[in-house]
Amino acid sequence: MRRLPLTLAVAISLVLASGCGVVRASTTERTSQEMLLITTAAERAVKRFDLASLDGERVFLDVSAVPAQDRGYVVDAVEQHLEEAGAIQVDAPGRAGVILEVRSGTLASDERRFGFEIPLPPLPTKLKKTIQRTRRLVGSDSDDDGEDPLASELILGFFFDKQAGWAKLQGFAWRPKTGEYLGDFEGWGYARVGWFGESILPEKTLKETAESYGE
């Protein structure tokens, strides 16, 4: 048993000296994957709106009921869809023949981890402190995000991660002059990454896509 502390010390030194590489997930508020999930879902939901009846109408788009974070993207997507439907957009409700009010039942992402996993017990506090002290001594305790790397638990098992973007956009159209109701619509959008594939990237490779823009 006398050789155990020595073995342990050597093992700890090796781990500390190994300079574990870390790729930072994102420096933006949200990762690109999450943004793509949400915008792709939003785009698909908007494409399901049947706006054919607004052909030739002067339309004011009211999106005040869409959460501010992704409102800009939804506005652009709906505006494009309106133009494709033949509507003429105006920037004030007073000048509009029709007000199109859009709201979102959801516009966000969900994460799922499916599988079998057993989280192992957390490290004993004494051992944690020893490791932290040793790391500080050798200067490898370089986390600048304030997170305790030892706080993560070891997990045994086998699992798949899945991230999904969901959009449920609804809306209705009415005439502001008479208050007449014209109709409502609903569009669902879904995009995913994980488990067995993804649905946010172009079917072509990124290189082919870039080349097609160059043509």
Place this chain on the structure above:
Amino acid sequence: MRIRQPLLALALVLVIVGATGCTGAVRETTTARTSTEMLLLSTATERALSQFDPTRLKDKVVQIDDSHFDSVDKNYVLSALRNYIAENGARLQVKGAEGAPAPDYVLEIRSASLGIYDSTFGIGVPQLPLPIPQTNIVSASPPLHLLHRAKQEGWAKFQIWIRHPVFGTYIGKSKDLWGHSYQSVWFIFGIGPITCSNDIYPEDESVYEVMPEDHSVADQAD
């Protein structure tokens, strides 16, 4: 003893490596709320509003007073209410619009509840204290659930008053408008989450799974 020592050392190394932060991680959602939570609330809202009897509002000019209503989902609720009453014959008006007719009725909405309720149920071994031999350190064993259900419910309760627009006098009120939605996920022998039942997603998966047609100019050119 010679066999046990390296095994013990190896186990310790594994634990240390696991604790150094080298393991992979998936960033949790950074949207303020998950899509499930938003769907639970918006679905409960829709169901609550559909309880409102709008017969009295047919062909009347209606204004909505939201001064007594506050919620994270306020904009959604108000828009859904406007949609519902317009669909049932009420005439909406643009707030503060020049030359707009005076409303016949003012609808005052208030919310008794619009939130999420989480509950769990499980059979198995809960987290137990785990003393480490030959030390005075006590750790904890992981919970081992044979069967575990996590249920999230969305609850909405609204009330609507109808007032005269000039005198503010009482004209009528709705019954209590209740809306409920739920989603359950199960873990069976530690495997999951398995979504067994919910009433927030469309039953017909083609509503969201099938890609919508693309009518963009670029595609038409192709």
